[in-house]
Each structure stands twice: as structure tokens, then as C-alpha cells.
Amino acid sequence: MVQEILKITGQFLLLILLQVLIFSNINFLGHINPYPYLFFVVLYRLDSNQTLFIILGFLMGFFLDLMHQTAGAHTIATLTVCFVRPTISNFAFGVNAENNHAMEYGTKLSNRITFLALIVFIHHLIYFSIAIFNWEGLRYIFLNTIYSALFTISILWLTLSLFNVRK
Amino acid sequence: MQQIINAIFRNKNVLIYLLLLLFALIFLNNRSYYHQTQLERLGLRMSGQIFEFQNNTSNYFSLQKQNQDLLEENRLLKEKLTSTNSIDTLSNPTFAISGFTYYTAQVLKNSFDQARNQLVLDKGSIGHIEKEMGVIGPHGIVGIINETTPHFSSALSLLHSDVRINAKLLKNGAFGSIYWPGIAANRLLLDGISTINNVVVGDTVVTGGMSDYFPKDIPIGKVVNYKLLPSKRYYEIEVLPFTNFTALEYVYVVKNNNKEELNQLKP
Numbered sequence: 001m002v003q004e005i006l007k008i009t010g011q012f013l014l015l016i017l018l019q020v021l022i023f024s025n026i027n028f029l030g031h032i033n034p035y036p037y038l039f040f041v042v043l044y045r046l047d048s049n050q051t052l053f054i055i056l057g058f059l060m061g062f063f064l065d066l067m068h069q070t071a072g073a074h075t076i077a078t079l080t081v082c083f084v085r086p087t088i089s090n091f092a093f094g095v096n097a098e099n100n101h102a103m104e105y106g107t108k109l110s111n112r113i114t115f116l117a118l119i120v121f122i123h124h125l126i127y128f129s130i131a132i133f134n135w136e137g138l139r140y141i142f143l144n145t146i147y148s149a150l151f152t153i154s155i156l157w158l159t160l161s162l163f164n165v166r167k
Numbered sequence: 168m169q170q171i172i173n174a175i176f177r178n179k180n181v182l183i184y185l186l187l188l189l190f191a192l193i194f195l196n197n198r199s200y201y202h203q204t205q206l207e208r209l210g211l212r213m214s215g216q217i218f219e220f221q222n223n224t225s226n227y228f229s230l231q232k233q234n235q236d237l238l239e240e241n242r243l244l245k246e247k248l249t250s251t252n253s254i255d256t257l258s259n260p261t262f263a264i265s266g267f268t269y270y271t272a273q274v275l276k277n278s279f280d281q282a283r284n285q286l287v288l289d290k291g292s293i294g295h296i297e298k299e300m301g302v303i304g305p306h307g308i309v310g311i312i313n314e315t316t317p318h319f320s321s322a323l324s325l326l327h328s329d330v331r332i333n334a335k336l337l338k339n340g341a342f343g344s345i346y347w348p349g350i351a352a353n354r355l356l357l358d359g360i361s362t363i364n365n366v367v368v369g370d371t372v373v374t375g376g377m378s379d380y381f382p383k384d385i386p387i388g389k390v391v392n393y394k395l396l397p398s399k400r401y402y403e404i405e406v407l408p409f410t411n412f413t414a415l416e417y418v419y420v421v422k423n424n425n426k427e428e429l430n431q432l433k434p
Contacts, residue, residue, distance in 0.1 A: 050180050051183055054180060055187070071201075072191045072194045076191045076195070079191060
């Protein structure tokens, strides 16, 4: 239990630091950045406390907003995606799936991709909608969402493949 | 009771989500001026549409009274026009007098029971309404435009605790500034009139020429009472406004065509 808490706290802080110091400064093709702090949302055990998860998601977004000097887009996007994650995992893995680590081997590849892609797309769509917040910017919102989401998904997928071991 | 607590526990995730979302929205609103304006505009657009609908229906029943008001106003305007000999402006719906352009607008929503009262008008930037234009009713000044969308605009009423307007007494031309102390919709205060001037109950208060928003000599109200301030150097004058703020239908929005030029001269 203690080990679990330490692991989550470490993960939480490390992801915020990595995001702020490295990934938000990539600016690929001018303005496309990945948001791999979503690792946290993807890796958090599916059977753990959902209330705590929502609060942690909120805190993560909040810290990122403070450090990026953005108004509140990270907070709202992360909070919402944490809140809807049970629905996403039910959709991706089926209601009676018995795995607690969503992204470990043992589940179907297509299920894992659906889960990851849905989380990333929903998060990015909300994030860019709030950051741009303008009807005239609708095209820009969609383009940014798609490019950044592809970027984020590839980073998450590659990292997961590196560290994942068959259990 | 037990059931209520159970329901709260069952939906605690939803409640926590909504609570945190609300917090995040407040955070967003406070941190970003851009988001704040956009949210305000959204609110204005929504309330504008609702009140337009409400107004369209209720307007129908007061047509008789409005027609009479309009007739009376037309009569006064015609009198003025003949005295200034600028007949050619009759063909123009917006007519210019001494550097000011007038646009007509209808009041969609009007509050008079709060500390900061606002009006919503049915014309916006498409109808040439801009920020900081003055708003005049049939009987006197009403307020100042503070926000516009393409089809609607909102104005700070004279009954807004943050609005102060340059005003003077008609008889002796003494300048002061007029504001609303709150409380009643039919009491304004005029201060800054020095005791070397003679104040008469019943004298008319009009706009002074020092305001950027309004032309000179637009009526505001009449003096009903006055008292000496403790310092014995200024009067505090109670003014009854000519405009009935609780029954506004049609207003004129005034644009000062020389404002930019004037601002260049000011320090």
C-alpha cells in the first residue's frame, strides 16, 4: 500500500517535471507539442479509488496550468478525462474485463489502442477548445488536436512498449 | 435523511467532478482577461436574445403610450430643427448636430434595483454602436455603452454606482459631477458645486461640456434639495432625474465624432 502511494506520488511529480521542462518545449513544426503527462491517466490502476483519481487529475492539471501560465485549460481537460475514464475503459475493454492495468500485455491490441487513443483525443480536444476558445478558431482547434494527439499517442505507445514486460 | 446521504455517497464522484470543474472555471475566468470577455459576451448574447423575445411580446401592449412619447419628442425635435435651419439632415436617419451623431436603439433589458444597474440595447457593432458612447432617453441622459456584440450592446445606467458624469446648473453654469448614491431610482446627487455659487431649488441640471460622452446642455434633472457639506466649501445637491429609469423603451446613442481628436490633446 505504502509502496503504491510512493509510486503514484513519484510518477505524478516526475511527469509534471518532464512535461514542463522537456515536452512543452519541443514545438515541432512551430507549435505542436505532445502531452505525455497523460501517462498518469493511462497507468492509474483501473480498480483503484476513482474519487482520489479525479482529485489527483485535477491537481495535475492545476500544477501544469500554474507552471505554463495558462488560464485553466489543462485543469479542465485533465479533470474531465479522469472523470470519464471508467466509461472509456468499459467501452474499450468491455464491462467485465478483469485486468487492472489497462495497458499491460494480455489484453487485445485493438482494445489497448482504443483506450489510449480515446483518452488522448478527448483530452486534447477539450484542451485546445478551451485554450483557443473562439468559433473562428474551430479549424485550428481540430488540426492542433489531431497533430498533437498523434504525437502524444506515439510517445506514449513507444514508452509503454519499452517498459512493458509480459507477466 | 439516510437516503439523501446514500444518494450523495453514490454520486460522490459526479459531485466532486462538478465542484472541481466549477473551481477550474472560476480560475479560468479570473486568470485570463480574454476568457473573461468571451464569457461575458456569451452571457450578453444569450440574455440579449431572451430579452429581445420577451420585449417583442410585451412591447405590443404599450404601443399607444410609446406613440405618444414619440410624437411629443418629434415635436420638440422639429422645433429645434427649424431654429437651427439644418433641414437637409431630415432625410438622414442618423442626424448630426455639432459634432455628435445620433443612433436610435430599443431597450431590451433594464435594471434599476441593483447597486450596479445595466441596460441591454438591441443594436450592436453592426448598428455602429461602439464602447463609451453616451445613451440619451426622450427626457434626459440614461447611461454609457460599455460592451458590444454584433447585434446587442450593454450600457452602464446612470443608476450605476461607478458612473460619474460632468454636470452643471443651468442658471449660473456652476460645474460639478453627478452620480447615483444607490437606494432610490429617483434620487441623484450632484457634488463639487462650490459654495460661492447660488443654488436654487427647482433649477435644472444639464450635462456640462467637459464630458466626452454627451453633448452640452442635455437635461438630467432638477434640484429638489441641497445641503452644505461639513467642510462648508461645497454643496451636496439632491437631483430628481427627468428620465424615469423604471420605464425606458427607446433611447438614442450618441457618438462624439471629435473624441479621438480631443483625446490627443489631453495629457
